[in-house]
Amino acid sequence: MSSEELASAAGVGSAKLRKDLSHLGSYGTRGVGYEVQYLIYQISRELGLTQDWKVVIVGIGNLGHALANYGGFTSRGFTVAALVDADPRVIGETVAGLTVSSLDSLDETVSSLGIQIGVVATPGPAAQEICDRLVTAGVTGVLNFAPCVLTVPDGVMVRRVDLATELQILAFHEQRRAANRLAGEMPTEPQDLNAALNAARPVPPATLTKSRAEAAG
Amino acid sequence: MSSEELASAAGVGSAKLRKDLSHLGSYGTRGVGYEVQYLIYQISRELGLTQDWKVVIVGIGNLGHALANYGGFTSRGFTVAALVDADPRVIGETVAGLTVSSLDSLDETVSSLGIQIGVVATPGPAAQEICDRLVTAGVTGVLNFAPCVLTVPDGVMVRRVDLATELQILAFHEQRRAANRLAGEMPTEPQDLNAALNAARPVPPATLTKSRAEAAG
DNA sequence: AACTGTGAATATTTTCACAGCA
DNA sequence: TGCTGTGAAAATATTCACAGTT
Known part of the structure; x- marks a missing residue:
């Protein structure tokens, strides 16, 4: 199969696909x-898919x-x-063939099963503590769905998936298109925004006026 | 609040944060x-958060x-x-305060409610058709959770969230670290992989041997 | 003839470092 | 003095275009 075919299946250009593959050999x-x-x-093999990875999911909400x-x-x-959760009503429940265990058992579960990756699907406020405990217990990768930044020591990797942000990115582009449809190539910062800003009054008028003047200059 | 504080809260460097903010003014x-x-x-305002966006979710599985x-x-x-689904057992059910409606009504739902964004949470095989119908009905942004590439006309934006890929990225880095721990700075492509490759035998040995020779040379 | 692999060219992103302002 | 805003520099990523190979 040609790079052209592979590329169109993947939704990228053929040059990029070839360049990327060339990094593997x-x-x-x-x-x-x-x-x-x-x-x-x-x-x-290069991506590590030839070995099996064990994952724990913390937070068994929706x-x-x-x-x-x-x-x-x-x-x-x-x-x-x-599967681990803090809520006694959820603990003991069977989900996807597994019994949800208590948050208390998190450390032991991770170490004894040799789990390498933790998925944090808890509310934001609980996420950092859960993450710390996962790391202490030996996890080296964390996938974070909570709406917050997690701090981890060197050698541990965190990736964050923020569902609302994904929608925002779509909305941002949609807004841009709508603005362009209305006014051709309007500059990014329209000058006559003062009324709207003052109406919203997010900061004292004095500061606001000053900053606007600065931005306009 | 200083750029330093904002940056550390966001998990980025202060220079990057200032540069990014400078694009707004x-x-x-x-x-x-x-x-x-x-x-x-x-x-x-710049991100379009001052207006409200309407979203339809197609595929009411987990x-x-x-x-x-x-x-x-x-x-x-x-x-x-x-909320829209194809399964008669799900249609009519109440989820998050909304009644799940039939896939047949998708087009009318989108146009009559003025929905701008569609979320595709269906199995892969159904995704492209759903996407086409969403676009025809007037959606201009699609968030795709199905494991496939969606083709859309110009002026429509697609973003894909692939949960397995997120885990793979973690696993990839974990594997790299593990390899480095074992062998200091081993080159990316170890030479003595022949045995493993032949054992796996993913292609006829002839091609395999030739390609390996090429890669080594 | 068809298609890869890759240097060179181009574009984009990130970081540095410092002038200018409060 | 402390911090922003931003050019210039460095690092990355993408695209072009073509020599080399089957």
Whole structure:
């Protein structure tokens, strides 16, 4: 299969696809293309998909349920090995074939099962403490769905998925398009915003006026 | 509040934060810092948070449930205006205060409610058709949770959230660290991988051997 | 003829470092 | 003095375009 075909399937340009693959090695054949099976194997190995990773999900609310039941993990080498929650009404419940265990048992669960990755699906205020306990127990990667920044020591990686932010990015572009439709190529900062700003009055008028003058100059 | 404080709260460097804010205008005060309330207002306006966006969620499985119940949307100006599913067992059910309506009504729901953003939480095979119908009905932004690339016409934006990919990125870095721990600064492509490759035998040995030779040379 | 792999060119992002202002 | 805003520099990422290979 050619880089052109692979690229369009992936939604990127062919040059980018070839450049990216070249970082793994020369696994294509000039004049012919790529052997898909071989490529899959090489990419899988490079990405660490040849080994199995154990995951604990902390916080079995709506999102935790969805994650526990999400089929996409298993097929990519992730095993949800434990579910943990703080709420006594949830503890003991069976979700996706696993029994939800108490937050108290988190440390022991992680160490004894050899869990490497923790998924934080708790409310924001609880997230940092959960994260600290995960790290102490030996987790080296954290996927954070809580709406906050998590601080971790060196050697531990955090990734954050913020669902509201994803929608905001869509809304931002939509707004831009709508603005352009109305007024051709209007500058980013329209000058006659003073009325709106004063109406909203987020800070004392004095400061506001000064800052506007600065921005206009 | 100084750029240093804001940056550490956001988990980025202070130079980056100042540079980013400078694209909105000069809303800070030299020698002092930023007025947080004023900054919040300016950022909100620029991001389009001052207007309300209507969202339809298509596919009310585990993830759809979680999204419908997710509190973070409302506070950032998104209203989940409709829930749609194809499964007769789900249609009519009440989720997060809304009645799940039939897929047949999708087009009318979107146009009559003036929905701007569609969230696709369906299985992969259904996603493209749903997406097409959303776009035809007037949606201009799509948030895709299905594990596939969606094709849309110009003027429509798609963002994809792939939960398994997020875990893979964590696993990738974890694997790298583990490899480095074992062997200091081992090159990215160890040479003695032949045995493993042949054992896995993803392609006929001839091709495999040739490609390996090429990669080594 | 067809298609990869990759240097060189271009574009974008991030960081530095400091002039200028409160 | 302390901090912003921003050019200039450095680092990354993307695209071009073509030599090299089957």
